[in-house]
Amino acid sequence: MSQRFFYPFRVLYRTSDLKSESPQILISVPKRKFKKAVDRNVIKRRTREAYRLTKPQFQGLAYNKLPDIMGFIYIGTDIESFELIQKKMHQIFAAFTKNENLKNEV
DSSP states (O other): OEEEEETTEEEEEEOOSSOOSSOEEEEEOOTTTOOSHHHHHHHHHHHHHHHHHHGGGGOSTGGGGSOSEEEEEEOOSSOOOHHHHHHHHHHHHHHHHHOTTOOOOO
């Protein structure tokens, strides 16, 4: 399992030789930083929507370069705006599609 940091996310990922149709994703918001479930759910919803809107822009050949499993762990201390989350999601996808030599780094 490898990781990269794109504030407010820590992205864990794993690639394999067997490519799936689309990456499996995990979104985690720590209870330690956000005590109220409402706050955690807002962040998860914004992250899911940013992923959904960003994914079609990278379909095609670039989509095959994405890892098979991606975990988005929210490391920020405040609830960020949807615009910032979407911008960071775009940066995450761009970074993975530019790096062609992503192999299973254990």
